Amino acid sequence: MDNNLNITYITIDAYVELDKYRFVYFVIMFTAYILIICSNSTIVCLIVIHKNLHEPMYIFIAALLMNSVLYSTAAYPKILTDVLSEKPIISYPVCLFQYQTGYSLAASEFYLLAAMSYDRYVSICKPLQYPTIMTKTNICILLVVAWILPAGQVAVVIGNYANFKLCNFIFKGLTCDTTISRLHCDISQGITIYVLVSFVNLVILPVLFVLFTYIRIFIITYQSGREVRRKAAQTCLPHLIVLINFSCLGSFDVLLVQMETDFPKIVSLVMSLQTFLYHPLFNPIIYGLKMKEIYKHLRKLFCPGKTV
Numbered sequence: 001m002d003n004n005l006n007i008t009y010i011t012i013d014a015y016v017e018l019d020k021y022r023f024v025y026f027v028i029m030f031t032a033y034i035l036i037i038c039s040n041s042t043i044v045c046l047i048v049i050h051k052n053l054h055e056p057m058y059i060f061i062a063a064l065l066m067n068s069v070l071y072s073t074a075a076y077p078k079i080l081t082d083v084l085s086e087k088p089i090i091s092y093p094v095c096l097f098q099y100q101t102g103y104s105l106a107a108s109e110f111y112l113l114a115a116m117s118y119d120r121y122v123s124i125c126k127p128l129q130y131p132t133i134m135t136k137t138n139i140c141i142l143l144v145v146a147w148i149l150p151a152g153q154v155a156v157v158i159g160n161y162a163n164f165k166l167c168n169f170i171f172k173g174l175t176c177d178t179t180i181s182r183l184h185c186d187i188s189q190g191i192t193i194y195v196l197v198s199f200v201n202l203v204i205l206p207v208l209f210v211l212f213t214y215i216r217i218f219i220i221t222y223q224s225g226r227e228v229r230r231k232a233a234q235t236c237l238p239h240l241i242v243l244i245n246f247s248c249l250g251s252f253d254v255l256l257v258q259m260e261t262d263f264p265k266i267v268s269l270v271m272s273l274q275t276f277l278y279h280p281l282f283n284p285i286i287y288g289l290k291m292k293e294i295y296k297h298l299r300k301l302f303c304p305g306k307t308v
Contacts, residue, residue, distance in 0.1 A: 026083045032277050033076040039284040040065040046297045053293060056134045057123070057235065060116040061287050061294075063143055064242075067108050068280040074101035075175055075276055092166065095176040100151070100158050102175060106250065107150035107202035113243050114206040115142040120236050121213040124228075125220050153198045160191045174273065203250075210243055238290040245282055249275045 047053045047062040078098065082088035090098075122133050167185035181187050214236060221232040288298050 022083055026080060029076065029080055029083060029273070032281065033072060033080070036072045036076075036280040037069060039281065039288075040069050042301075043284050043288055043294060043298075044069075046294065046301070050297055053297070056119045056139050057116065058291075058294070059139060060112060060119060060143075061291070063146070064109065064112045064116070065283055065287070067105055067112060067147075068283050071102070071105040071109075072276065072280045074098065074105065079174065079273075079276070090171070090176070093162075095171070095180065096158050096161060098176040099161075099180055100154055102177065103202075104147075104151040104154045107154070108147050109246055110203055110206035110243075111146035111150065112143075113239060113246075114209045115146055116239050117210040117213040117236075118142075120232075120239065121217055123235075124217050124232050150202050153202060157191065157195060157198065160188075174276075207243070207247060210240075214240060234290075234292065238286045241286055241290075242283060246279055249279050 044062045044065050047058045075098070078090070078094075119134060122130050126133070161180065161184070164184040164187070166183050171180070171183065217232055217236060221229045288294055
């Protein structure tokens with residue numbers, strides 16, 4: 001077809017080798033998706049319902065968990081459909097939509113973690129100025145920037161990709177990621193440079209900012225009393241664990257899709273699914289168990305007869 005936006009192509013060859021195990025993989029993925037929705041939404045609802053959780057730190061946690069729900073919802077329905085399909089195909093517009101939602105929400109994760117680290121920095125290092133800095137208006141601005149800025153930068157890439165001619169119609173990724181560029185006949189040097197600059201803005205700078213703020217926090221708390229160090233570790237450690245986990249999984253996923261390796265297709269499929277399985281389930285576990293106030297409300301919800 002002459003119109004690129006109407007072209008469809010195979011999304012991943014590994015689905016072909018699932019054969020009789022398709023339903024097993026479908027049940028596993030569907031169960032994981034339900035667990036992701038339920039676990040993340042439960043903590044978000046607790047934060048919304050209980051007034052003692054209406055603090056900036058918990059608001060950012062709720063935003064982070066909602067981001068995980070959106071990220072999973074953007075990926076799982078298509079993955080579940082492809083698992084059951086003997087010949088999974090995807091239209092080019094849907095592929096671009098996957099690229100837009102996947103990368104903008106992934107970048108929002110880094111920005112939300114950066115906002116959380118800034119909140120902890122102000123709370124611990126500038127406690128007297130905390131009420132005047134972390135106002136409702138500033139919190140709203142941070143949340144809007146965390147979602148709008150990545151979406152805007154990724155949209156520029158999508159706008160250019162929509163006009164490129166396709167020469168390859170077989171896609172080997174699990175979802176439409178950076179390897180989408182291999183479908184195009186030619187990519188301008190300008191868009192390649194823009195993608196690299198966007199990667200620095202959306203990933204490298206937020207990670208460096210988080211590391212800088214936590215280093216500052218650890219230096220200041222090290223010079224303070226034992227109780228201050230304990231409280232700082234209690235609130236900062238979960239955020240740092242989530243950042244390390246998401247960064248490692250994200251780096252692993254990027255390396256996997258960029259390497260031209262001859263893994264067995266079923267192995268490649270399982271390895272690619274790790275990002276969609278682990279992290280969205282990891283967040284509610286970490287914040288549910290490590291954040292004392294959230295853990296209290298979870299215990300009251302699921303074990304009402306026990307004293308926290």
